[in-house]
Amino acid sequence: MNQSELIHELLAILGPERVLYKEYELIAYECDGYVAERGRPRAVVFPETTEEVAQIVRLLHGAKIPFLPRGAGTGLSGGATAMNREVVISLVRMNHLLHVDFENMRAVVQPGYINLQLTKQIAQKNFYYAPDPSSQSACTIGGNLAENAGGSHCLKYGVTTNHIVAAKVVLPTGDVVELGAAFGEAVGYDLLGLLIGSEGTLGIATEITVRILKKPQAVKTILAMFDRVADASDTVTAIIGAGIIPAAMEMMDQLAMQAVDKSNYHVGYPSDIEAVLLIEVDGLTAGVIAQSEQIVAICEQHHVRTVQVAASDAERALWWSSRKMAFGAMGRISPDYLVQDGVIPRTKLTEVLQRIHEISEASGLRIANVFHAGDGNLHPLICYDASVPGEMERAMRAGSEILKVCVDVGGSITGEHGVGIEKIEEMKYLFSEAELCAQIAIRTVFNPEDLCNSGKLIPKPGRCAEIKKIPATIERHEKIFSSFGEQTQALLVKGER
Amino acid sequence: MNQSELIHELLAILGPERVLYKEYELIAYECDGYVAERGRPRAVVFPETTEEVAQIVRLLHGAKIPFLPRGAGTGLSGGATAMNREVVISLVRMNHLLHVDFENMRAVVQPGYINLQLTKQIAQKNFYYAPDPSSQSACTIGGNLAENAGGSHCLKYGVTTNHIVAAKVVLPTGDVVELGAAFGEAVGYDLLGLLIGSEGTLGIATEITVRILKKPQAVKTILAMFDRVADASDTVTAIIGAGIIPAAMEMMDQLAMQAVDKSNYHVGYPSDIEAVLLIEVDGLTAGVIAQSEQIVAICEQHHVRTVQVAASDAERALWWSSRKMAFGAMGRISPDYLVQDGVIPRTKLTEVLQRIHEISEASGLRIANVFHAGDGNLHPLICYDASVPGEMERAMRAGSEILKVCVDVGGSITGEHGVGIEKIEEMKYLFSEAELCAQIAIRTVFNPEDLCNSGKLIPKPGRCAEIKKIPATIERHEKIFSSFGEQTQALLVKGER
Numbered sequence: 001m002n003q004s005e006l007i008h009e010l011l012a013i014l015g016p017e018r019v020l021y022k023e024y025e026l027i028a029y030e031c032d033g034y035v036a037e038r039g040r041p042r043a044v045v046f047p048e049t050t051e052e053v054a055q056i057v058r059l060l061h062g063a064k065i066p067f068l069p070r071g072a073g074t075g076l077s078g079g080a081t082a083m084n085r086e087v088v089i090s091l092v093r094m095n096h097l098l099h100v101d102f103e104n105m106r107a108v109v110q111p112g113y114i115n116l117q118l119t120k121q122i123a124q125k126n127f128y129y130a131p132d133p134s135s136q137s138a139c140t141i142g143g144n145l146a147e148n149a150g151g152s153h154c155l156k157y158g159v160t161t162n163h164i165v166a167a168k169v170v171l172p173t174g175d176v177v178e179l180g181a182a183f184g185e186a187v188g189y190d191l192l193g194l195l196i197g198s199e200g201t202l203g204i205a206t207e208i209t210v211r212i213l214k215k216p217q218a219v220k221t222i223l224a225m226f227d228r229v230a231d232a233s234d235t236v237t238a239i240i241g242a243g244i245i246p247a248a249m250e251m252m253d254q255l256a257m258q259a260v261d262k263s264n265y266h267v268g269y270p271s272d273i274e275a276v277l278l279i280e281v282d283g284l285t286a287g288v289i290a291q292s293e294q295i296v297a298i299c300e301q302h303h304v305r306t307v308q309v310a311a312s313d314a315e316r317a318l319w320w321s322s323r324k325m326a327f328g329a330m331g332r333i334s335p336d337y338l339v340q341d342g343v344i345p346r347t348k349l350t351e352v353l354q355r356i357h358e359i360s361e362a363s364g365l366r367i368a369n370v371f372h373a374g375d376g377n378l379h380p381l382i383c384y385d386a387s388v389p390g391e392m393e394r395a396m397r398a399g400s401e402i403l404k405v406c407v408d409v410g411g412s413i414t415g416e417h418g419v420g421i422e423k424i425e426e427m428k429y430l431f432s433e434a435e436l437c438a439q440i441a442i443r444t445v446f447n448p449e450d451l452c453n454s455g456k457l458i459p460k461p462g463r464c465a466e467i468k469k470i471p472a473t474i475e476r477h478e479k480i481f482s483s484f485g486e487q488t489q490a491l492l493v494k495g496e497r
Numbered sequence: 498m499n500q501s502e503l504i505h506e507l508l509a510i511l512g513p514e515r516v517l518y519k520e521y522e523l524i525a526y527e528c529d530g531y532v533a534e535r536g537r538p539r540a541v542v543f544p545e546t547t548e549e550v551a552q553i554v555r556l557l558h559g560a561k562i563p564f565l566p567r568g569a570g571t572g573l574s575g576g577a578t579a580m581n582r583e584v585v586i587s588l589v590r591m592n593h594l595l596h597v598d599f600e601n602m603r604a605v606v607q608p609g610y611i612n613l614q615l616t617k618q619i620a621q622k623n624f625y626y627a628p629d630p631s632s633q634s635a636c637t638i639g640g641n642l643a644e645n646a647g648g649s650h651c652l653k654y655g656v657t658t659n660h661i662v663a664a665k666v667v668l669p670t671g672d673v674v675e676l677g678a679a680f681g682e683a684v685g686y687d688l689l690g691l692l693i694g695s696e697g698t699l700g701i702a703t704e705i706t707v708r709i710l711k712k713p714q715a716v717k718t719i720l721a722m723f724d725r726v727a728d729a730s731d732t733v734t735a736i737i738g739a740g741i742i743p744a745a746m747e748m749m750d751q752l753a754m755q756a757v758d759k760s761n762y763h764v765g766y767p768s769d770i771e772a773v774l775l776i777e778v779d780g781l782t783a784g785v786i787a788q789s790e791q792i793v794a795i796c797e798q799h800h801v802r803t804v805q806v807a808a809s810d811a812e813r814a815l816w817w818s819s820r821k822m823a824f825g826a827m828g829r830i831s832p833d834y835l836v837q838d839g840v841i842p843r844t845k846l847t848e849v850l851q852r853i854h855e856i857s858e859a860s861g862l863r864i865a866n867v868f869h870a871g872d873g874n875l876h877p878l879i880c881y882d883a884s885v886p887g888e889m890e891r892a893m894r895a896g897s898e899i900l901k902v903c904v905d906v907g908g909s910i911t912g913e914h915g916v917g918i919e920k921i922e923e924m925k926y927l928f929s930e931a932e933l934c935a936q937i938a939i940r941t942v943f944n945p946e947d948l949c950n951s952g953k954l955i956p957k958p959g960r961c962a963e964i965k966k967i968p969a970t971i972e973r974h975e976k977i978f979s980s981f982g983e984q985t986q987a988l989l990v991k992g993e994r
Contacts, residue, residue, distance in 0.1 A: 103843075161690075177929070177932050181840070182842070183909060185647075185656055185909075185913070188933075189691050189940070190658070190690050191935060194687055194691060197682070214739075214740035217740060237600060283784055343681030345598075345680045347600045410680060412681040414681075419684060419685070427685070432675075435676075438688060438942070438943075439685045442691075445938045457686075458686075
């Protein structure tokens with residue numbers, strides 16, 4: 001099927017208002033929040049129903065044309081970038097709240113429904129949706145599902161996979177299945193769990209059932225400034241060690257504070273403090289007061305310079321804005337920056353921050369640190385200037401080195417931003433070849449032609465073939481591949497010949 | 498490989514002390530906690546290391562001899578019963594605590610380590626392991642992984658899948674992989690999530706990394722007795738509606754109370770009350786006191802007859818024993834009983850209990866109800882007398898009818914006991930043929946020969962072939978099957994011809 005035939009077919013399904021295909025219309029869809037790589041899609045389509053998504057996918061599957069789903073395009077790892085001239089299936093018009101069951105604490109949304117919109121919509125009944133990525137005012141719940149999004153309050157409440165309980169899904173072949181269970185645990189293999197965090201490679205969720213929670217009776221927010229990063233890190237460990245799981249426990253370092261203080265969210269951080277902790281506890285009033293007092297005492301035991309509890313909702317909102325807008329605020333101190341995302345054991349915070357400092361010195365690039373300290377989820381922000389030749393590459397190299405440090409101390413290469421195209425290379429730090437091939441075998445079950453978001457999340461099959469070039473390991477690997485069935489072997493052969 | 502060759506090979510790997518193969522030695526391994534079906538294994542082996550498990554599995558895989566893993570044998574759905582003359586791989590000798598990292602709140606155990614033992618071992622540092630199935634003093638963490646075990650306190654803390662973060666796994670081919678991440682979320686597809694709850698069909702975990710939690714500062718336990726079941730049900734909904742998530746919220750009905758009051762855990766339940774609620778809140782002292790007062794007030798608003806807060810640890814322990822031993826206590830009022838396990842939306846409690854009452858009347862069998870009310874996880878206990886011909890079959894039929902009721906109100910066929918062999922038939926209430934075939938395709942990736950615990954959890958491939966007998970649906974189904982790749986089609990053909 002050539003391009004004009006394809007456009008003709010797409011127009012027949014969706015009409016002229018919901019198909020973009022002129023080159024100038026497609027420019028806006030060349031990347032998502034990860035700007036280091038770009039790819040122009042073949043077309044962008046805007047279905048409004050499950051049936052329309054299924055019709056489009058069946059058409060593309062039949063014609064062997066690659067495609068990928070896209071939410072708000074706020075992803076930071078390139079998961080929605082069309083590297084293979086895909087047809088982009090934008091879900092922004094599937095933006096309705098379909099059903100709310102307050103008594104059983106469930107809501108059903110379409111994938112293009114915006115995260116924060118859900119909380120706003122159910123707030124009058126005193127409910128909210130817990131996962132709160134920094135982009136929550138723009139990102140969609142479908143995108144959150146694809147990326148298994150986290151957020152500041154996931155320390156206590158868990159990431160997206162803990163909050164999505166069921167989904168209607170269009171598979172990469174166009175067939176429609178329902179996964180998960182609105183009530184109780186999944187029965188059989190947890191296929192919904194596979195879908196969540198699969199970065200659009202296993203299917204397109206078109207109806208999503210989420211848990212909604214009752215708002216806590218009381219919230220206390222604490223801001224603690226430390227002369228030394230090590231003291232702030234020790235405070236994090238001590239608070240958790242005291243048996244407190246705060247709703248959120250965020251840290252920013254000196255450079256990050258400088259940036260936000262230059263933005264519209266001026267908190268007034270003293271320029272000589274090394275770290276600030278933003279800690280929040282929620283629950284019943286009585287418990288929350290006791291907990292916040294205990295946290296203040298722990299800060300004081302760890303040489304805090306100043307510690308205060310938010311005196312008003314406005315103060316709390318300002319503190320949170322300064323944290324949530326920290327990424328954007330980097331623009332105030334650097335022409336460009338790269339957001340990294342790694343995970344480490346909480347107790348390694350001080351050591352890893354020191355290593356990041358060394359990487360910063362060696363690369364000659366400033367690195368700010370903003371992170372979910374309670375989860376050990378780091379977000380180093382690597383400052384660079386794209387107009388200086390080679391500087392972006394140096395920034396990317398520094399980012400990759402930081403991820404290697406995370407893995408070396410027992411952590412992982414992404415906490416919540418996903419692998420996408422950005423971290424395909426880093427996957428090999430984390431997984432053995434056998435493990436990567438198992439991942440490919442799983443993808444092949446749902447996405448047999450690899451037409452749906454190809455090249456994302458899991459390195460391409462070629463990698464499986466590559467390792468066979470080492471003769472000594474051939475026999476062992478053959479055995480391992482055979483354990484994942486004939487399909488993987490077929491891939492292997494294809495990749496090799 | 499004939500039986501004597503097999504035994505010779507097994508003895509060569511493990512020595513004479515760790516292989517059982519004489520018929521009289523095998524009788525004890527004919528079933529697990531689900532006694533309605535029995536099957537004598539070919540042999541029972543007791544490996545002590547990952548390498549020994551891998552060696553045994555490689556031997557059996559190579560010889561195409563079926564096998565299955567077994568923990569303490571406390572499972573209630575027949576997951577460890579050798580229906581195909583399997584070699585049973587008992588993990589009870591892999592019963593060590595390998596490592597504890599208190600600061601990062603992780604422990605690494607072997608699969609045969611007993612659930613309660615972990616809590617006991619780390620209690621001196623004020624830590625515990627949260628999932629607490631009623632069988633926790635006997636069941637193993639490996640078995641908990643296989644069944645995604647729940648427990649009374651999973652209302653607040655979540656089931657096993659929320660507490661296991663990584664595992665070393667021997668695949669059904671004998672290859673060894675590591676799944677999950679000790680820190681942070683799984684990267685790539687969540688293969689560990691697939692393994693958890695896979696009932697021994699995808700592999701054998703030989704090292705398991707779990708979260709451990711700090712013990713809460715305070716616990717309050719409340720016992721509330723109601724004249725009417727409907728009031729108890731409404732109380733459950735009202736407590737959750739007030740934004741309280743108790744650590745546990747358990748209900749027992751009249752017949753269950755009669756049974757426990759005849760046992761060694763005599764609480765003294767008045768014979769004319771219809772329902773008792775056992776509610777526990779935990780956390781900081783201040784919060785817990787406020788919460789327990791609020792719960793007492795809610796009980797009073799819902800016509801509770803008596804409500805009391807445990808005055809001592811001894812009283813709390815007695816109340817909990819009466820709940821945790823309720824299954825066993827059924828022996829005091831009935832020669833035999835069948836434990837069922839279903840899930841419903843919490844708001845359907847009253848309606849479903851009424852339907853269970855009707856099923857009891859129609860079948861002429863008494864049915865007691867003991868359940869995790871907060872989760873909507875029912876455990877109807879169906880009394881019967883195996884010596885009366887046909888009565889066990891009637892009990893099983895009544896159990897199946899109850900599960901159908903659960904599905905009809907939007908719930909599920911198992912909350913925590915698993916599918917095993919017991920609920921293979923009920924899977925079709927819950928899943929479409931396409932969804933079952935997707936499950937088979939996933940199994941085939943890891944367990945290509947279906948040698949590892951065959952016939953459990955997912956109905957056999959024959960079912961996929963069967964549905965093709967309906968001519969009108971052939972084309973549609975063929976399309977659906979093709980979406981799961983060639984392997985499933987191969988299974989389909991095999992099942993058919």
